[in-house]
Amino acid sequence: MSELNAFVAFGAGVLSFLSPCVLPLIPGYLSFVSGRRAADVREGTDRAGVFFRTLFFTLGFSAVFVILGLVFSGGGMLLAGNSARWLSIIAGAVIALFGLNMIFDFIKILNREARAHPTSKPAGAAGSFLVGMAFGAGWTPCIGPILASILLMAARSGTALAGASLLLLYSLGLAVPFLLAGLFFDKLTPLMGWFKKRGREIRLVSGILLIVIGLAMALGKLTALNGWFMRAAMGLKSMSVSNPALARAAGAGFWFVLAALTVLVPVLRKKRLLVWRRLVVIVGLLTLAVLDAAGITSTVDALAGWLLFQGA
Numbered sequence: 001m002s003e004l005n006a007f008v009a010f011g012a013g014v015l016s017f018l019s020p021c022v023l024p025l026i027p028g029y030l031s032f033v034s035g036r037r038a039a040d041v042r043e044g045t046d047r048a049g050v051f052f053r054t055l056f057f058t059l060g061f062s063a064v065f066v067i068l069g070l071v072f073s074g075g076g077m078l079l080a081g082n083s084a085r086w087l088s089i090i091a092g093a094v095i096a097l098f099g100l101n102m103i104f105d106f107i108k109i110l111n112r113e114a115r116a117h118p119t120s121k122p123a124g125a126a127g128s129f130l131v132g133m134a135f136g137a138g139w140t141p142c143i144g145p146i147l148a149s150i151l152l153m154a155a156r157s158g159t160a161l162a163g164a165s166l167l168l169l170y171s172l173g174l175a176v177p178f179l180l181a182g183l184f185f186d187k188l189t190p191l192m193g194w195f196k197k198r199g200r201e202i203r204l205v206s207g208i209l210l211i212v213i214g215l216a217m218a219l220g221k222l223t224a225l226n227g228w229f230m231r232a233a234m235g236l237k238s239m240s241v242s243n244p245a246l247a248r249a250a251g252a253g254f255w256f257v258l259a260a261l262t263v264l265v266p267v268l269r270k271k272r273l274l275v276w277r278r279l280v281v282i283v284g285l286l287t288l289a290v291l292d293a294a295g296i297t298s299t300v301d302a303l304a305g306w307l308l309f310q311g312a
Contacts, residue, residue, distance in 0.1 A: 006165075008209070010169045012170055013169070013172060015205065017173070023192060033054055033132075047183055050183070057129070057135070058175035058178050060131065063133060066164050069151065070160050070164050073157050073164065091218075096214030097214070098214070099145070099208065099212075102145055103203065153217070156217070233307035248294075254289075254292075255299070259285035
């Protein structure tokens, strides 16, 4: 499994969490799974208990997704030669179609929801695990196309391990925000509110991601993209060794530009600049710029290492 597929699978899980079908319901999910009142979840009461139940909830849907990955990869392994190529073309076309539908919403049947709706709150960790399995086995209008696209990628992954790994990474992308919300919901409420207001933009980003991946898969270009990542990584490594001063300047400049944008955007939008969250971000970015300039850290080396990572 290449790092591109790994990144796409994890990112798809995060986008599923941010989708308009999931994000607005997070307080309800956490309250139901943990057995606490929604007000207690919002106020951060009993963080450990909410986190513990949420952990088993995420393990439940992760188990279902990994099993689906094994099933789909096993089906794909039955095909070889020209059949495998046709599978890639068909799967890529379907993924691109899902992406177009996320943007334009023209396949109305995908808006039908078949997700389980338990009526009683789960008892203990085992109950939370079962509710997670019910969530994973269901189908929501926003998660459905994204999950189906990752399953199609699993079908052409070549091995059961690769297919299961793709769905495990998708599950992690969906689970990590759930766990953070369970642990720090009261702190993350402003950020989640920001994402809620941008549901249309999230669907647009998700749709574009699916279209790009689908077309690359259908045209047989996913491997070429991985090769481009490898060449970019080797170029960055070479620059870091042959011209360390340039590498330090590039890393420091990157963080400095981000800090400048953090200042410039609110000024242009005529919003308050002296907000403590923004000041923390600015100080953090400038600190990273100084560390890079001093050679204590190396953003170029870190980026090269990430691009060279080949996953499982």
